[in-house]
Amino acid sequence: MEAQKREIKRKLRQLQSLPTLPPVVSRLTKLIGDENTTALQIAEVIEKDQVLTSKVLKMVNSAFYGFPKRISTVSSAIVLLGFNVIRTLVLTASIFEMMQSEDLGLWEHSLGVAAASGILAQHLELKNQEEVATAGLLHDLGKVVIRAEFPHFYKQILRLVEQEKLSFLEAEKQILGMYHGEIGEFLVRRWNLPERLVEPIAFHHEVEKARKYKKETAIIHLADIIIRALGYGNGGDPWVPGLQDKAWRWLGLDRKDLEELLPLLDERLLELRFFTLEIQGLGFA
Numbered sequence: 001m002e003a004q005k006r007e008i009k010r011k012l013r014q015l016q017s018l019p020t021l022p023p024v025v026s027r028l029t030k031l032i033g034d035e036n037t038t039a040l041q042i043a044e045v046i047e048k049d050q051v052l053t054s055k056v057l058k059m060v061n062s063a064f065y066g067f068p069k070r071i072s073t074v075s076s077a078i079v080l081l082g083f084n085v086i087r088t089l090v091l092t093a094s095i096f097e098m099m100q101s102e103d104l105g106l107w108e109h110s111l112g113v114a115a116a117s118g119i120l121a122q123h124l125e126l127k128n129q130e131e132v133a134t135a136g137l138l139h140d141l142g143k144v145v146i147r148a149e150f151p152h153f154y155k156q157i158l159r160l161v162e163q164e165k166l167s168f169l170e171a172e173k174q175i176l177g178m179y180h181g182e183i184g185e186f187l188v189r190r191w192n193l194p195e196r197l198v199e200p201i202a203f204h205h206e207v208e209k210a211r212k213y214k215k216e217t218a219i220i221h222l223a224d225i226i227i228r229a230l231g232y233g234n235g236g237d238p239w240v241p242g243l244q245d246k247a248w249r250w251l252g253l254d255r256k257d258l259e260e261l262l263p264l265l266d267e268r269l270l271e272l273r274f275f276t277l278e279i280q281g282l283g284f285a
């Protein structure tokens with residue numbers, strides 16, 4: 001199995017078609033890290049890329065963000081949303097492209113987890129709530145990579161899920177000797193994304209491994225369970241994983257919190273159904 005794992009990592013490293021982050025995202029990440037950067041400078045970087053500009057504007061004006069007023073320039077989007085949100089938005093626009101239209105089930109699952117994560121982060125008054133939602137959106141990125149780059153293994157995994165009634169995760173471990181958390185981690189580290197995004201993506205199925213971003217990781221773990229329990233989208237198998245004690249303890253939530261949050265989530269998921277229909281017209285899927 002170790003040999004298999006090494007082989008997959010080697011292949012991952014060599015793949016030419018492995019999704020790379022557009023250079024503009026790296027440039028934005030650098031700019032955002034510099035405290036002297038102005039909204040105008042960031043707008044200039046985005047506006048140089050016409051396709052990206054139109055994607056950003058379509059995203060900002062879509063049901064995903066749900067602003068009442070139409071936003072027509074990148075700089076006003078930045079003023080309204082802030083630097084970090086813009087970076088997430090550019091990132092999201094890039095991820096949209098990687099997820100193919102056949103992945104609609106996984107796409108809906110990811111959007112659902114993003115919505116649930118955002119609502120939980122807000123309830124817990126976490127900083128960088130948008131980024132927690134982005135971690136939710138990207139949490140199963142590893143599955144996208146397996147499907148796109150190792151279609152043969154992907155089919156074997158699905159077969160095990162169906163025939164042996166295994167979870168996607170157990171099947172991945174059997175076939176690949178590793179699972180989508182590790183593959184996602186490999187990729188987002190290569191993209192130099194902030195650790196705040198890396199830990200939840202890497203450890204949402206083994207929260208005890210989180211070091212710095214325990215709450216964020218626990219949120220994605222719980223959001224994944226809630227969205228599966230609601231039957232929203234398709235995370236690769238029909239099972240609902242168990243809630244890890246540690247995650248629940250780190251969040252310090254009780255039943256009442258959940259009862260309060262579920263109606264909010266329901267409403268958001270309904271909006272997202274429309275969004276899923278909308279993106280087909282955005283040229284992303």
Ligand SMILES: [Fe+2]
Binds near residue numbers: 139140205224
């Ligand atoms: Fe997952």
Ligand SMILES: [Fe+2]
Binds near residue numbers: 235
């Ligand atoms: Fe998931």
